[in-house]
Amino acid sequence: MKNFSRCLRSASRSVLVLVGLSALSAGCAVTPPKKDIPAVSPRATFLSAPVPMVRKIPEPRVGGFAFADVAKRAKTLAGASYEDSAKTAPKAFTDIGYDQWRDIRFISDKALWKKEGLPFQVQFFHPGYLYSRTVQINVIEDGKVRNIPFSKDLFTYGLNHPEGDLPVDLGFAGFRLHAPINRPGVYDEVIVFLGASYFRAVAQGQRYGLSARGLAVNSAASSGEEFPAFKEFWIVRPEASDDQITLYALLDGPSVSGAYEFIVKPGKETVVDVKVRLWPRRDIDKLGLAPATSMFYYDEHSTLEAKHLDFRPEIHDSDGLFFALGNGEKVWRPFVNPERLMINSFHAIDIQTYGVLQRDTVFDHYQDLETRYDARPSLWITPTPQVDDRIWKEGHIEIIQIPTPNEFNDNIVAFWVPQAKATKGQELTYSYRMRWASPESGYAMAYADSTLLSMSPDRKNRKFIVDFKGKAIEALPAESKVDAELSVTGGGRIVEKQVLKNEVTGGWRLVFAIEQEKRPGLAQLIPGFENVVELRACLKNGDEVLSETWSYAVEF
Structure with missing residues (x-):
């Protein structure tokens, strides 16, 4: 079935913090007919498969203590003043460095459920270094809760020499689940919960890359960001025949308390179904749901000088954001390493899915045998409304991109912000599915395979080369009347545009150049003011939209 439409305006707001710019860009819509912790594929083929909006999440087999009990605790916490408990x-472990902390290793033979031969095993992290705050970890067996006491006997300490005993109620820094995800009988890491509300997972054959969080509160806000933390976990003992495992978490912070249910199913893609109930203690200006955190240093379109000083052509855990809306619009936004803090928001109605992706999975584009950026997972977030879908109905996707001088710190944050503000005393209930997987979009439309960029010495002109691939365009002969709908907003104008068949890849190439426009008034008086230009483009054949919308923010 062909898709016919014009390119519709999709609200995008870009802000360079310090200069206060806002700009609008557009997208192409179609009328509807979607640091490593070790673990172990060329650029992905994009398949034609629908992405369902509503999924039936399996109910875990649990008697006795369950998610409702965690929710009661969260509601009780929210009814009282916040207390960091x-x-x-001990100081001997908070003052050590990363290498010393990594030298403290859990003894794998003491993994929870290893002797029982169950399909999942649990290993624990020793508190220390940046992970000095502890969490209590429990297991649920036959509906009854049993706490896992801390013990030095669970660890080897390497060159560390701790003195004296540590209390059994100290807790752990976090934990990780192991399963035979890659080879039968070999239990590799599947998912890790460590630090505040952070966690990350891998699918078969992948290595750890981006992370997720339980919640983002006032990220990049002038009031300061808040990091609520998981303070207690309950892990449900699996049956011998189970291919998934259930765990619960209690979250608490100054502004909000909450209960979480995670159902983890590892495999060729690792699926995590998440159910959440939140109780704000006070009004929250910006509540970010299903946050993802990643690192982007540079790739093929970066103009960073460091790119020419490193043998690796690209360095990133993720290279862009994809999202699909109910009106058929699909958008790809490549990440940048900006000169100043950059905040982008995309207004969305009826969000179908969004993903922080590592779309480029070709080893030759990284040439790094140690970090294997080519094997990092993509993370897809799909709302799974069960009762109330208003939280996902309208809002915006926000991307925060932080300047970074290296690859050692995460500098990308993306999350969903509902249109309605979270207010004191209300209950928020929502659910979503996470897929730690390949970057396959599941859509038949052509996609932006690569973005290249050059600029003039005075930085006032930019030239872009965007290569599109996909079955939707590869069958079109070179004489086809393929064109690009291209828009520039925020102080730039198009000086060149060309669309041509790429005889090497079989796809189509968009080449265009823009130059910075002189802007009157305040923009001329304040250096750096209004120096972000928003771009968007999609390929069309007459009225037929052939590709996703490529969207980009240019700093002049």
Whole structure:
């Protein structure tokens, strides 16, 4: 079935913090007919498969203590003033460095459920270094809760020499689940919960890359960001025949308390179904749901000088954001390493899915045998409304991109912000599915395979080469009347545009150049003011939209 439409305006707002710019860009819509912790594929083929909006999440087989009990605790916490009751590691462990902390290793033979031969095993992290705050970890067996006491006997300490005993109620820094995800009988890491509300997972054959969080509160806000933390976990003992495992978490912070249910199913893609109930203690200006955190240093379109000083052509855990809306619009936004803090928001109605992706999975584009950026997972977020879908109905996707001088710190944050503000005393209930997987979009439309960029010495002109691939355009002969709908907003104008068949890839190439426009008034008086230009483009054949919308923010 062909898709016919014009390119419709999709609200995008870009802000360079310090200069206060806002700009609008557009997208192409179609009328509807979607640091490593070790673990172990060329650029992905994009398949034609629908992405369902509503999924039936399997109910875990649990008697006795369950998600409702965690929710009661969260609601009780929210009804009282916030109290940080987390225990911390002794000073001997908080003052050590990363290498010393990594030298403290869990003894794998003491993994939870290893002797029982169950399909999942649990290993624990010792508190220390940056992970000095501890969490309590429990297991649920036959509906009854059993706490896992801390013990030095669970660890080897390497060159560290701790003195004296540590309390059994100290807790752990976090934990990780292991399963035979890559080879039968070999239990590799599947998902890790470590630090505040952070966690990350891998699918078969992948290595750890981007992370997720339980919640983002006032990220990049003038009031300061808040990091609520998981303070207690309950892990449900699996049956011998189970291919998934259920765990619960209690979250608490100054502004909000919450209960989480995670159902983890590892495999060729690792699926995590998440159910959440939140109770704000106070009004929250910006509540970010299903946050993802990643690192982007540079790739093929970067003009960073460091790119020419490193043998690796690209360095990133993720290279862009994809999202699909209910009106058929699909958008790809390549990440940048900006000169100043950059915040982008995309207004969305009826969000179908969004993903922080590592779309480029070709080893030759990284040439790094140690970090294997080519094997990092993509993370897809799909709302799974069960009762109330208003939280996902309208809002915006926000991307925060932070300047970074290296690859050692995460500098990308993306999350969903509902249109309605979270207010004190209300209950928020929502659910979503996470797929830690390949970057396959599941859509038949052509996609932006690569973005290349050059600029003039005075930085006032930019030239872009965007290569599109996909079955939707590869069958079109070179004489086809393929064109691009291209828009520039925020102080730039198009000086060149060309669309041509790429005889090497079989796809189509968009080449265009823009130059910075002189802007009157305040923009001329304040250096750096209004120096972000928003671009968007999609390929069309007459009225037929052939590709996703390529969207980009240019700093002049």
